[in-house]
Amino acid sequence: MEAITHILTGIVIQIFCFIYLIFPFNLIFTMIFAFLSHYIIDALAKMTYHTPEAHPEDKVWVIWHILTPALIVVLLVWLIIMNWILVLLFLIGAIFANLVDIIDWLVFRAILKKDREVHYFLHDSIDFIREKIPPFTWIPNWNQEYKGIIIEAFIITIIWLTILFTLNFMPTNFL
Ligand SMILES: [Zn+2]
Numbered sequence: 001m002e003a004i005t006h007i008l009t010g011i012v013i014q015i016f017c018f019i020y021l022i023f024p025f026n027l028i029f030t031m032i033f034a035f036l037s038h039y040i041i042d043a044l045a046k047m048t049y050h051t052p053e054a055h056p057e058d059k060v061w062v063i064w065h066i067l068t069p070a071l072i073v074v075l076l077v078w079l080i081i082m083n084w085i086l087v088l089l090f091l092i093g094a095i096f097a098n099l100v101d102i103i104d105w106l107v108f109r110a111i112l113k114k115d116r117e118v119h120y121f122l123h124d125s126i127d128f129i130r131e132k133i134p135p136f137t138w139i140p141n142w143n144q145e146y147k148g149i150i151i152e153a154f155i156i157t158i159i160w161l162t163i164l165f166t167l168n169f170m171p172t173n174f175l
Helices: 003-020 025-047 059-097 099-111 121-132 147-169
Strands: none
Touching (some): 003 025, 003 147, 025 059, 025 099, 025 147, 059 099, 059 147, 099 121
């Protein structure tokens, strides 16, 4: 899914870890669960709008790819207004929730640039989950369909609302 969806997931995981766990388990489990969340979110991404190739001629594609990065800016501004210390703290959840993409797109792509057939190792295992392991195999493939946008927008809304309603319960003296 989009980076904003992974970022929001990482933040919500961090909020719950910090509410229910004490130091250092709050940090350790934020990292573990946020990292693993990428597998589940990407396996669910089968039913969201994700064309493998860019479609600059398609207005819907263009708007979606402007809107989702813009939401990261909106999230950042909102968190800074709420409590700017939290932004620094949430970098942990946000980065670990995106680590699979960071490793595959940045590290492996850079290392294997010269190879004719480039493999993205961590996403290969996500593809395996999507294609072989129920209930992910039952999920319809809407990667090329606009209705997939509604699914991801719904997921973003639900996670964002969860953050909104749980943020105040997060202890600020967490160490
Ligand atoms: Zn990914």
